Amino acid sequence: MNTLGSRIRNLRKEKNMTLAALAGDYMTKGMLSLIENNKNNPSMESLEYIAERLDTSVSALLEDGSEVTTNNIYNEIKQILKVPNISHQKEIDALVSPVINEIQHNRKGAFIFQHYAFTKALIKDVDSAVKYMNIAKSIYAENDDINAxxxxxxxxxxxxxxxxxxxxxxxxxxxxxxxxxxDLSITNPNIIPNLLSTIGAFCYQNYDIDDCIKYFKLAEEKCIENKTYKHLTSIYKSLCVMYILNQDEAQYKDTYKKFNLIKQLNPDDFQTNFDIFTTEIIYYFINKQYDKLLHLLDQKDSLLKHDQYQQQVNDNFNDFWSIYKAIALYNLQQYDSAITILKRDDADTEFMALADVSVHAQKYTYLALNEERLGNNEGARDYITKAINIIESIPSNHFTKITEQTYERIINKSL
Known part of the structure; x- marks a missing residue:
């Protein structure tokens, strides 16, 4: 229950303060314990003392209007997360930061802290990310919520x-x-499949394709066992990509066919169509079927048409898909069109997924290749150095090869 006492206790624990530390010389530990357990109502003077020690305000402790704030932010974050979005953490940060001290320490508040933590990880502030995730964890623990x-x-x-x-x-x-x-106490059928999918994704970040396939297949089995079919398309997309990289055409085709079974259940489901579309992009890209890749990209607005998601998806993925289009055009010797696209926007989107980072580096790799083609060795060196810097913090993989090989050739040429 979200009471004044529980709010004081939760804030104290958040700051890693003992009862004695918060009580100080102003009150006894016993009196503070009575306040935290709602057995004693503190005076305003006591509240002002506690608020100052906890680096908050009396109004925040009293939660004036905070229930409405918590509910509103909770609902807004749920809405944000419905849309495939590579930058939704920035939206959440803008939403939560101004009212972080007004959020209640209840289950909805825990959900907000949980996602707010990612906004800190996104800017590499690990300590703050762990801090806010710990707050969420402590709230769920108090509620004995094993799923959360x-x-x-x-x-x-x-x-x-x-x-x-x-x-x-x-x-x-x-x-x-x-x-x-x-654990038989788990009641949410999505928990274990999602965890297995997460492991599969991390295996790929370590470039362990065999284990990646292993865990995604376990996730598929668990989804079917739990009848959580809506998660299967993202699993099939990941498996298809692994089979593409392994050049296992037979397994790829067998897995791709499973999309049709899911699509029969809900042919207009946006996520299903999105996963099929991105799977085909990777297939054509890796197999250098550039004509088909261009055709697919030209159809994306009709294939992914959805009143609720269309604009958000375009805003968040157009820059990335433009790189694919430019690479296809370049390999089809449509150099001017390709370079125009690659130079259109100098602002770089920060990608997290290993393959996305690698393809982002290819933007500068192809600009380097074009400078090399034109005989401008200095320009080629500048671009390929920028490309190699982008991939320096990730493992070498299928998508980094062209950058690594181009870098070695151009740099060696200049020596």
């Missing part, structure tokens, strides 16, 4: 991923899965 606690453990792993500590992210996720995989 497992979800939070998965989110700790995601924080490590966002700061590109891929090995730590993977090990934390695997440990969480091994701890809870047979």
């Amino acid at each position: 606690l497992i979800d939070v453990e998965g989110d700790y792993a995601n924080i490590f991923y966002l700061v590109r500590d891929y090995e730590k992210a993977l090990q934390h996720a695997i440990t969480t899965y091994e701890t809870y995989k047979d």
Whole structure:
């Protein structure tokens, strides 16, 4: 229950303060304990003392209007998360930061803290990210919510991923899965499949394709067992990409066929159509079928048409898909059109996924290749150096090869 006493206790614990530390010389530990357990109503003077020690305000402790604030932000974040969005953490940060001290320490507040933590990880502030995730975890623990606690453990792993500590992210996720995989108290059928999908994604960040396939197939089995079919398309997309990279055409085709079974259940489902579309993009890109890649990209507005999601998806993915289009045009020797697209916007979007970072580097790799083609060796060196700097913090993979090979050739040429 969200009471004045529980709010004081939660804030004290958030700041790692003992009863004695908060009580100080002003009151006894016993009196403070009575206040925290709602057995004694503090005076305004006592409230002002407690608020000052907790670096907050009396109005925040009294939660004037905070229930409405918490509910509104909770609902807005839920709405934001419905849309595939590579920058939604920035939206959440803008929403939550101004009212962080007004959010109630209840389950909805925990949900907000959970997602607010990612805004800190996004700017590489690991300490703050862990701090806010710990707040969420403590609230869920008080409510004995095993499903949310497992979800939070998965989110700790995601924080490590966002700061590109891929090995730590993977090990934390695997440990969480091994701890809870047979826990019969789990009631949310999505928890274990989502955790397995997270492990699969982290395996790829470590470029372990075999384990990646293993965990995604376990996620598929669990989804079917739990009848959580809506998550299957993202799993099939990931499996298809792994089979593409492994050049296993037979497994790719068998897995791709499964999209049709899901689509029969809901042919207009946006996420299903989005996963199919992105799977085909990767297939044509890796297999250098550039004519088909261009045709698919030209159809994206009709294939992904959805009143609710269209603009948001275009805003967040157009820059990325433009790189694919430019690369296709360049390899079809339509150099001017390709370079025009690559130079259109100098502002770089920060990508987190390994493949996305690698393809982003290819933007500058192809600009380097074009300078080399025109005989401008200095310009080629400048561009390829920028490209290699982008991929320096990620493992070498299929998508980085062209950047690495181009860098070696251009730099060696200049020596």
